[in-house]
Amino acid sequence: MTSRQQPVAASETAVTISVNGSDVSVPEGGTILDACSAAGIETPTICYAENLTPVNACRVCVVEVENSRTLVPSCSRAAEPGMVVQTDSERVRHSRKMVLEFLGSGVDLSQADQLAPWMEKYGSDPGRYGESPETMNEEVRIEDNLYIRDYDKCVLCYKCVEACGDDAQHTFAISMSGRGFGARIATEFDVALPDSACVYCGNCVAVCPTNALQFKTEFDLREMGNWREEEQEVTQTVCSYCGVGCNLELHTQDERIVKVTSPADHSVTSGHLCIKGRFGWQYVHAGADEVDVQIGR
Amino acid sequence: MPDLHLTQDRASSAEMAAVDAALATLGVTPAVVEETERLVRGGIHRKNERRHALLPALHALQTESGWISKGGTNYIAETLNVPPAEIYGVASFYEMFRVDTAPDHDENVAHVCVDSPCLEFAEAKIAELEADGTPIHRSPCLGQCERATPDHGPALFIQGRKAANSVPSDSSDLWDLPQKHEYGLKLLKNVGRIDPTSLDAYVGAGGYKALAKAFALGPDKVIEEVSAAGLMGRGGAAFPTGVKWRGVAAESGTKHIVVNADESEPGTFKDRTIMEHDPFSLIEAMTIAGFATGAQKGWIYIRGEYPLATERLQIAIDSARVAGFVGDGIARSSFNFDIEIRRGAGAYICGEETALFNSLEGFRGEPRQKPPFPTTNGLFDQPTAINNPETLLNVLPIMLEGGEVYGNLGTEGSSGHKLFCLSGHIAAPGTYEVEFGPTLRDVLELGGGVQGTLKAVLLGGAAGSFVGLDALDMPLTMEATRAAGASLGSGVVMAFNDTTDFDAVCVRIAEFFRNESCGQCVPCRIGAVRQHEVLVRTSGSKLNGELKLLQDIDLAMKDASICGLGHTASTAVLSAIDLGLIG
Numbered sequence: 001m002t003s004r005q006q007p008v009a010a011s012e013t014a015v016t017i018s019v020n021g022s023d024v025s026v027p028e029g030g031t032i033l034d035a036c037s038a039a040g041i042e043t044p045t046i047c048y049a050e051n052l053t054p055v056n057a058c059r060v061c062v063v064e065v066e067n068s069r070t071l072v073p074s075c076s077r078a079a080e081p082g083m084v085v086q087t088d089s090e091r092v093r094h095s096r097k098m099v100l101e102f103l104g105s106g107v108d109l110s111q112a113d114q115l116a117p118w119m120e121k122y123g124s125d126p127g128r129y130g131e132s133p134e135t136m137n138e139e140v141r142i143e144d145n146l147y148i149r150d151y152d153k154c155v156l157c158y159k160c161v162e163a164c165g166d167d168a169q170h171t172f173a174i175s176m177s178g179r180g181f182g183a184r185i186a187t188e189f190d191v192a193l194p195d196s197a198c199v200y201c202g203n204c205v206a207v208c209p210t211n212a213l214q215f216k217t218e219f220d221l222r223e224m225g226n227w228r229e230e231e232q233e234v235t236q237t238v239c240s241y242c243g244v245g246c247n248l249e250l251h252t253q254d255e256r257i258v259k260v261t262s263p264a265d266h267s268v269t270s271g272h273l274c275i276k277g278r279f280g281w282q283y284v285h286a287g288a289d290e291v292d293v294q295i296g297r
Numbered sequence: 298m299p300d301l302h303l304t305q306d307r308a309s310s311a312e313m314a315a316v317d318a319a320l321a322t323l324g325v326t327p328a329v330v331e332e333t334e335r336l337v338r339g340g341i342h343r344k345n346e347r348r349h350a351l352l353p354a355l356h357a358l359q360t361e362s363g364w365i366s367k368g369g370t371n372y373i374a375e376t377l378n379v380p381p382a383e384i385y386g387v388a389s390f391y392e393m394f395r396v397d398t399a400p401d402h403d404e405n406v407a408h409v410c411v412d413s414p415c416l417e418f419a420e421a422k423i424a425e426l427e428a429d430g431t432p433i434h435r436s437p438c439l440g441q442c443e444r445a446t447p448d449h450g451p452a453l454f455i456q457g458r459k460a461a462n463s464v465p466s467d468s469s470d471l472w473d474l475p476q477k478h479e480y481g482l483k484l485l486k487n488v489g490r491i492d493p494t495s496l497d498a499y500v501g502a503g504g505y506k507a508l509a510k511a512f513a514l515g516p517d518k519v520i521e522e523v524s525a526a527g528l529m530g531r532g533g534a535a536f537p538t539g540v541k542w543r544g545v546a547a548e549s550g551t552k553h554i555v556v557n558a559d560e561s562e563p564g565t566f567k568d569r570t571i572m573e574h575d576p577f578s579l580i581e582a583m584t585i586a587g588f589a590t591g592a593q594k595g596w597i598y599i600r601g602e603y604p605l606a607t608e609r610l611q612i613a614i615d616s617a618r619v620a621g622f623v624g625d626g627i628a629r630s631s632f633n634f635d636i637e638i639r640r641g642a643g644a645y646i647c648g649e650e651t652a653l654f655n656s657l658e659g660f661r662g663e664p665r666q667k668p669p670f671p672t673t674n675g676l677f678d679q680p681t682a683i684n685n686p687e688t689l690l691n692v693l694p695i696m697l698e699g700g701e702v703y704g705n706l707g708t709e710g711s712s713g714h715k716l717f718c719l720s721g722h723i724a725a726p727g728t729y730e731v732e733f734g735p736t737l738r739d740v741l742e743l744g745g746g747v748q749g750t751l752k753a754v755l756l757g758g759a760a761g762s763f764v765g766l767d768a769l770d771m772p773l774t775m776e777a778t779r780a781a782g783a784s785l786g787s788g789v790v791m792a793f794n795d796t797t798d799f800d801a802v803c804v805r806i807a808e809f810f811r812n813e814s815c816g817q818c819v820p821c822r823i824g825a826v827r828q829h830e831v832l833v834r835t836s837g838s839k840l841n842g843e844l845k846l847l848q849d850i851d852l853a854m855k856d857a858s859i860c861g862l863g864h865t866a867s868t869a870v871l872s873a874i875d876l877g878l879i880g
Contacts, residue, residue, distance in 0.1 A: 056666050056818075056859070057817050057818050057819070057859075058818070058819050059818050059819050059820055059857040059858070059859070060819070062856070062857050070855065070856055070857070070858075070864065071856045071857050073666070076666055077666075091852075091856055094849070094852055094853060094856070095820070095852075095853050095856045095857035098820065098824070098849060098850070098852075098853035098857070099819045099820060099853065099857060102819055102820065102823035102824060102827065102853075103819060103823070105823065105827065106823050106826070128846065129827050129830065129846075130830060130831075130834060133826075133827065133830060134826055134830070155819070156816065156819075156822070172380035172382055172383055173302070173380075173382055174382055175380075175382040175383045175385060175386030175387075175661075176386050176661060176663075176816070176817075177385055177386045177389040177390075178389045178390070178816070179389070179390050179644070179812075179813075179814070179815055179816050180811060180812060180813070180814040180815065180816045180822060180825070180826075181811060181814070181816065181822055181823065181825075181826045182816070183815075183816030183822070186382070186385065186386070186389075187382050187385075188304070188367075188370060188380075188381035188382045188384065188385040189304075189367055189370070189385055189396070191304060195304060196302065196382065197301070197302030197380065197381075197382065
């Protein structure tokens with residue numbers, strides 16, 4: 001899971017709160033999650049990412065705060081002086097267990113690798129909701145050669161919407177649509193991606209926590225049973241297309257690029273790239289006949 | 298438009314004219330983007346000054362075409378500078394907007410209420426209308442619960458196609474208020490007695506004396522009086538109004554008064570009574586709120602299924618503006634306060650105050666994280682006092698009689714008068730006013746008594762709880778209901794006799810919450826579905842081991858949901874199990 005380390009600089013005003021009985025200081029404006037991280041307490045998160053505005057929708061990071069009627073999302077609640085926080089109380093464990101269990105009962109979490117250990121820790125049992133609980137029940141959408149959308153795996157964390165919108169790309173090609181359990185991420189009238197405003201920056205894919213969005217290269221290798229993440233090498237380099245200087249991480253398997261990412265804490269990209277940096281690598285492997293940008297629109 | 302990516306679909310000229318007319322009413326002009334301008338898109342960016350016109354534009358498009366057409370969406374996108382994906386996201390959120398396909402007919406659509414107490418009459422009515430070829434939409438509570446009788450059948454709302462919306466049972470006659478001839482009414486004193494469309498009649502009945510008193514007192518003293526009266530919110534949360542107003546008054550800059558008239562809690566119709574039959578009182582009361590807090594702008598967010606109330610409020614605002622009671626320099630003072638009505642489009646969650654702000658601003662009606670609270674970060678992220686209509690109505694007698702006098706009415710913990718919405722198996726359903734204090738039995742007697750043998754009463758609506766016969770002597774006050782583990786909520790008193798199919802009633806309550814959850818947070822989005830599934834599969838039989846599952850779901854929704862919808866989604870169902878009504 002994500003953790004954000006923010007050491008307290010001497011010049012900054014610090015806020016001190018109590019976490020599980022110990023005092024922890026974070027810079028003013030820091031969150032309870034920051035405090036937990038500073039105290040070395042691991043916190044499960046799904047919809048939180050350090051390069052996106054917190055939406056506190058998944059509710060798996062909830063903690064108990066003294067004098068608060070309900071639990072509070074640690075990712076987005078600012079630490080206030082004197083707050084008394086419990087991260088492992090009966091109530092916290094119950095809600096975390098249930099959030100993960102609810103998701104497991106309705107969403108395909110088979111590739112949400114980071115959630116499995118948390119589900120085990122909290123004793124989530126997604127199988128206890130009868131024989132046929134309603135699920136997302138979505139088909140894989142393959143609309144181009146760059147990335148696929150498998151909304152059976154979607155936990156509706158809003159990360160892709162944020163990355164497409166205000167937090168990174170400002171393209172606004174997708175939105176949450178519908179309501180309740182019928183809510184889905186969608187383009188306008190659910191038109192195919194090539195017909196939408198999508199510019200194929202792939203920033204939505206990069207922030208997806210459950211592999212509902214996958215690079216086509218990864219999807220194809222998984223389909224062939226040949227996705228071997230543990231064997232992949234990651235090579236840092238700088239994008240060669242323009243002068244901005246975005247850091248790239250080239251993920252390679254069998255000496256072929258299978259995925260391109262950028263470090264979320266990189267000062268230039270904050271983890272976000274454009275279509276060239278993200279997908280414009282085919283020339284590396286190309287014979288002269290293979291150079292094309294495979295958008296398909 | 299250089300920057301928005303649109304599909305090839307184009308709006309018809311009728312659609313463009315309908316949207317243009319709606320925007321002209323609001324004074325919103327189409328966006329013009331200069332070639333050299335760096336475009337501020339309409340995304341989550343709060344600075345788009347046109348985005349708040351999205352819901353009115355969508356209403357116009359829906360009425361014209363019977364759905365949110367692709368071409369119409371593109372036209373709105375260009376006009377308001379909002380990305381089409383976000384328009385689709387907003388439109389698909391609401392009950393009253395159709396987004397899937399164009400309708401295959403040009404008819405009005407009949408919305409038939411399927412919530413209690415309409416539930417027992419709904420299917421027969423739907424069959425009857427379908428036999429006539431009328432297009433049907435099964436609707437959650439339409440806020441006409443007093444009409445759910447064997448003679449009338451379920452509540453109906455007619456969504457107009459190229460025509461105004463209407464409610465068949467609405468009439469222009471003065472309403473026959475059950476308590477019309479009683480003295481001592483403070484909140485309903487004008488209802489059924491004066492012409493609700495006449496400012497002269499309102500002034501003749503003592504209208505605008507409270508505003509004059511407020512002007513004489515000054516803003517600080519007004520808030521002191523409201524605080525001294527111990528006024529607590531009547532929408533369900535019972536938050537002290539004086540504290541809320543004091544908070545807004547302490548802020549600077551542009552401030553708002555928002556009336557939360559999105560009355561959607563099943564069983565609630567009191568605010569409709571007020572708005573249809575005494576709209577001037579609400580206008581006067583919110584003007585006092587604006588004066589006290591220093592707000593310049595008032596908004597009434599009214600549920601989309603209240604056409605008569607909307608019409609009468611608009612008449613009231615217009616005639617008050619002509620007479621100098623709304624607008625700049627109210628009653629020749631230096632106080633400026635304008636009022637605008639915005640219609641919801643069918644979403645229970647938009648009664649949650651921060652969801653209401655998002656909806657009014659043209660975003661999906663998803664609740665925001667609190668803190669920050671509306672008093673500092675409300676509508677358009679500006680300081681806002683948001684109140685229920687009944688709450689505001691209490692301000693008038695507080696001004697006229699003084700806070701202390703009004704505060705002495707009622708009981709120790711519940712001061713003043715209260716409206717109750719009596720419905721179900723009761724002789725004379727309707728909106729009733731009491732001074733806080735009467736017991737549940739007294740209130741049921743006020744409505745002519747229960748028809749048949751009473752089995753249970755739903756207090757506070759679908760978000761409230763069932764109480765049994767042992768609660769008949771419980772005073773209907775905030776403190777007594779709280780002590781009994783129940784809540785007054787919005788004042789719903791729904792009686793059920795021993796002929797009731799409680800399995801059906803509870804399955805529907807669970808279905809209501811799964812349908813109305815906005816879907817933003819996991820505990821509510823999935824928890825409400827799992828709860829509904831348990832009730833469906835155990836309906837008519839024993840719960841056996843499933844009670845533990847329901848309790849686990851309940852605790853997670855109560856503890857970890859973002860807003861009150863999730864917090865209360867299990868309350869009624871679990872209370873029905875406790876009372877042995879189901880399971």
